[in-house]
Amino acid sequence: MNIKRAFRVWQRHFAVYTRLYRSSIALNFVEPALFLVAFGIGLGAFVKEIEGIPYIKYIAPGIIASSSMFAATYECTYGTYVRMTFQKTFDAILATPVNVNDLIAGELMWGATKSMFYGTIIIIAISAFRLVDSPLVVAVIPVLFISGLIFAEISIICASIVPGIDSFNYFYTLFITPMFLFSGIFFPLNVLPPTVAKIAFWTPLYHLTNICRSIAWGKTDYVIQSLIWLIGVACLIAPVSFILMKKRIMK
Amino acid sequence: MEVIIAKGLIKDYNHTRAVDNIDFAIKKGECFGFLGPNGAGKTTVMRMLYCATIPTEGEIKVFGMDIQSNGSTIKSRIGVMPQDDNLDLELTVIKNLIVYARYFDIPPKVSKKMAWQLLEYVDLTAKADTTIKTLSGGMKRSLLLARALINSPEILILDEPTTGLDPHSRHNVWDKLKDLQKNSTTLILTTHYMEEAETLCDMVAIMDKGKIVEVDSPKRLMERYGGNLEQVYLRLTGKRLEGDLV
Numbered sequence A: 001m002n003i004k005r006a007f008r009v010w011q012r013h014f015a016v017y018t019r020l021y022r023s024s025i026a027l028n029f030v031e032p033a034l035f036l037v038a039f040g041i042g043l044g045a046f047v048k049e050i051e052g053i054p055y056i057k058y059i060a061p062g063i064i065a066s067s068s069m070f071a072a073t074y075e076c077t078y079g080t081y082v083r084m085t086f087q088k089t090f091d092a093i094l095a096t097p098v099n100v101n102d103l104i105a106g107e108l109m110w111g112a113t114k115s116m117f118y119g120t121i122i123i124i125a126i127s128a129f130r131l132v133d134s135p136l137v138v139a140v141i142p143v144l145f146i147s148g149l150i151f152a153e154i155s156i157i158c159a160s161i162v163p164g165i166d167s168f169n170y171f172y173t174l175f176i177t178p179m180f181l182f183s184g185i186f187f188p189l190n191v192l193p194p195t196v197a198k199i200a201f202w203t204p205l206y207h208l209t210n211i212c213r214s215i216a217w218g219k220t221d222y223v224i225q226s227l228i229w230l231i232g233v234a235c236l237i238a239p240v241s242f243i244l245m246k247k248r249i250m251k
Numbered sequence B: 001m002e003v004i005i006a007k008g009l010i011k012d013y014n015h016t017r018a019v020d021n022i023d024f025a026i027k028k029g030e031c032f033g034f035l036g037p038n039g040a041g042k043t044t045v046m047r048m049l050y051c052a053t054i055p056t057e058g059e060i061k062v063f064g065m066d067i068q069s070n071g072s073t074i075k076s077r078i079g080v081m082p083q084d085d086n087l088d089l090e091l092t093v094i095k096n097l098i099v100y101a102r103y104f105d106i107p108p109k110v111s112k113k114m115a116w117q118l119l120e121y122v123d124l125t126a127k128a129d130t131t132i133k134t135l136s137g138g139m140k141r142s143l144l145l146a147r148a149l150i151n152s153p154e155i156l157i158l159d160e161p162t163t164g165l166d167p168h169s170r171h172n173v174w175d176k177l178k179d180l181q182k183n184s185t186t187l188i189l190t191t192h193y194m195e196e197a198e199t200l201c202d203m204v205a206i207m208d209k210g211k212i213v214e215v216d217s218p219k220r221l222m223e224r225y226g227g228n229l230e231q232v233y234l235r236l237t238g239k240r241l242e243g244d245l246v
Helices: A003-047 A055-086 A089-094 A100-128 A135-161 A165-181 A194-201 A204-216 A223-250 B042-049 B071-075 B093-103 B108-121 B137-148 B167-182 B194-200 B218-225 B229-237
Strands: B002-013 B016-027 B031-035 B057-062 B078-081 B155-159 B186-191 B203-208 B211-216
Touching: A003 A055, A003 A089, A003 A100, A003 B093, A055 A089, A055 A100, A055 A135, A055 A165, A055 A204, A089 A100, A100 A135, A100 A223, A135 A165, A135 A204, A135 A223, A165 A204, A204 A223, B002 B042, B002 B186, B016 B042, B016 B186, B016 B203, B016 B211, B031 B042, B031 B194, B042 B057, B042 B155, B042 B186, B078 B137, B093 B108, B093 B137, B108 B137, B137 B155, B137 B167, B167 B186, B167 B194, B186 B194, B194 B229, B203 B218, B203 B229, B211 B218, B211 B229, B218 B229
Parallel strands: B031 B186, B031 B203, B078 B155, B155 B186
Antiparallel strands: B002 B016, B002 B057, B203 B211
16 A cells, blocks of 8 residues: 555545535535534423533534544445446546555545544534533544544445445444434433443444543543544454455455 | 567456456557457456456566556556546546546646647647536547546557447547557557457457457458458357447
8 A cells, every 4th residue: 555646546536525515515514513403402402401511512522523423434435335336436546556455545534534524614613602611622633533534444344345325224224323323422321221331332433422522521531542442443444444345346 | 579468367257257268468569459249358358457357367467567566567657548438527627637647646737738738639628627527428538538648658558449439539539549559659459340450450359258269460360261350250259249330
């Protein structure tokens, strides 16, 4: 793998994105805004507070995490699949000095970048509405790249094994949506049976939510442990995504 | 001097053998054509030449280097015009070339100049700032040819360069390819058009069911087997080339 050639792939995606961002930004940004309004204000009128914190303020840091997760997964499931099969972009790129591993690395880097970008937009938005206590919240931004890599890797693995584009529905229904609901974004997991919390511990979104929430409130609880967890998992899954995707592309 | 040497090439997809133990050698500056109907294995051979498909068995040397271990170096010196249109639909015509040039590490200043020259060469300057959607089929083929030339390749691989084109556009592409031949670019193309093979190729490999059944110049093939290339093909494989109206 050659990082410079991987960056060429990243640059290609960036060039395409800067032409299209107006239509796709809505998907990733309006949706979290809706969650904040519906849950934070709507449900918040009844829930009032959790752990002594106003409900909207409780969920806001979690929306950073979920928004960045959805950005990377959309990009590296549907986006990657369309480039690989329908648009044949991969064929075009592989006819150049860019090799298959450079290409996969480029896809992952781009997925992580989008993850970081969309999470950052939420950070700015919730800061503007005074839903975070600490300016340290900017420290979340580099973490979003690491967790973004994990979400991109999982999505690439999924894209490498699906028989068709419709199969991504299984990935979202059985994996992404449950993770979104049960990673401690909307309520603390200790209200559910202990098994749920145990399962949640094995999901990246749970750890990212912990980090976002701690830092947004100016604390450091869980931050180091969760960060180590994220870095470890990002490194562990990476080879799997390379091997499976390479197999799919090179046939 | 041979720029490409392939020995004992085999490619299996699941349980079907797409390419069945073929050998060939292509000389520098030559136009070498793979002739055969759809499904004969031509595209698979092309894809193996530019490292997009890994051979099940056999070896390919390009510029004397093994493709498995020197993929990037080899690919920096070849150009590929694929059978499918895989342009970046979201980008403008000129941006397609500039983005592609980056993969070859061509600096932006050089690539911009190069892109404009190539657009002029394929007669697309008027379309430079439009998106791919507004291009006709022939224009897309021209742009794919321009894109394949962005790194001034020594070998140009063309997978069915004129399939689906009207006669006028087809002759246009042929003229461009003849220009390149004069500049001693090695051309490798697949086709199922007899006229294309006769007009352009110095050497023709006739393929059928993954095998090369005969290799020679079109002229000698016609002398040896009698009749035109279509009849030679019919004699060697027992079939007519589909889609060929010559």
